[in-house]
Amino acid sequence: MDVNALTLLVQILDAGNLSEAARRLKMSRANISYHLNQLEKSIGQQLVRRTTRRVEPTEIGLKLYEHGLRIQNELTAARESITTLGQRLQGRVRLSVPSGYGQLVMSPWLLDFKRHYPGIVLDVMFENRVEDLMRDEVDVAVRVLSEPPQNLVARDMGVVRYVACASRGFAESQGLPQQLDDLRTMPLITAAVIGRQLRVAAYWRDERHEVLLEPSLISENFLFLRQAIQAGLGIGLVPDYVVQDEVDRGEIVTSLDEWRLSIFGTHMHLLYMPNRHHTRAMATFIDFVLAKARGAVVA
Known part of the structure; x- marks a missing residue:
């Protein structure tokens, strides 16, 4: 044959x-x-x-x-x-990363990878789409999901936690949510998926609660969402890595800290097709990113 x-x-x-x-x-x-x-x-x-x-x-x-x-x-x-053979590692890795996590957490990793492996071409797309995730032009994708698709290999990159937060000025003048149901009525700043009802899942010990949300400001750009929170426009509901530096400096304060909050999923995953050939460049990249993720404080 x-x-x-x-x-x-x-x-x-x-x-x-x-x-x-x-x-x-x-x-x-x-x-x-x-x-x-x-x-x-x-x-x-x-x-x-x-x-x-x-x-x-x-x-x-x-x-x-x-x-x-x-x-x-x-x-x-x-x-x-x-x-x-006898050459430095070469190749190409086509990568799709979430806009917020990609810019705020992964960007230093990707730059560090390029410093270590200058012969590998990184083709990076910052996007949040989930449908048709592993299309032909993507080798590796990173997404926050509760349950990764069954047809993909999923490598756990760590827990993702959301925080309810606000600027110190907003907290002093308008107050912070004290109960989960307060999120229904306060001006809310967060991301959403077009065409889906936005809801937050909240976990207290072994109990799961769910609250439907109607945000007053919505964007997929987490840098913009952070600016809106800092400007005192409402309560932010974002992954903790979006505002961690500002929280550490005391510029942004959090509430509902006893709850474990989630909107899109609880874990970050690195995804790739099970039957697609792993070049040396792709295998090296996967190992490098997973090592970085294990050493990163995401939660």
């Missing part, structure tokens, strides 16, 4: 349709279709089911895909070993 034909099958199924596979491989759609037909003829069975939008593997097609994926990964690893 032709190894090139097997890897072509992998690329077709990864792309999802013949047109996208042709675009990625810089071949014509007709050429892609011809080679697929030839492979099916040599096997004597149908390998993919074609619809108007997608191609899906048959049972035999899925088995061949798994074999082809392993072969493709081994070939990639072999090429990498040859090209990097």
Whole structure:
């Protein structure tokens, strides 16, 4: 069986349709279709089911895909070993990080990584999207989630805790929330997901409570949210790392500290696809970031 034909099958199924596979491989759609037909003829069975939008593997097609994926990964690893032999570590890592955590916590880590491995290209996207998280242009993603997707490998980077907080001036003039239900009526500054009802989960020992929220100021930009809290515009409900320096200096004060608060999830996770080949650059990056996370004070 032709190894090139097997890897072509992998690329077709990864792309999802013949047109996208042709675009990625810089071949014509007709050429892609011809080679697929030839492979099916040599096997004597149908390998993919074609619809108007997608191609899906048959049972035999899925088995061949798994074999082809392993072969493709081994070939990639072999090429990498040859090209990097006697050279400094090189490669490219495409990374998606949350806007707030990425800027406030991870940025120094990423800069430190570049100082250690100048030959590795870091392509960093600061974004908060969860849908279609591990699309083709992303090797590694970092997200705060309560339960990571089952189809991804998830490495725990630590606990994320939210705090209810305000500027010292706001606290002295307007007061701080004393009960969870106070969050319903006070001017609230926080992030939200478009199209979803915002709610905070609050844990007291083994008890779980939930409060629906109606913020007066919403943004995905946590630096902006911090500015709004410092300006005395309301009660902030943000991850503790967003305001930790200001809390330490006494500029921002917190309340409801006996509660463990969460909006989007309780843990930060590093995510990647289980069947995607790990280049040396990607494996090195993952180990580096996890080591940094274990040494960081996130909670």
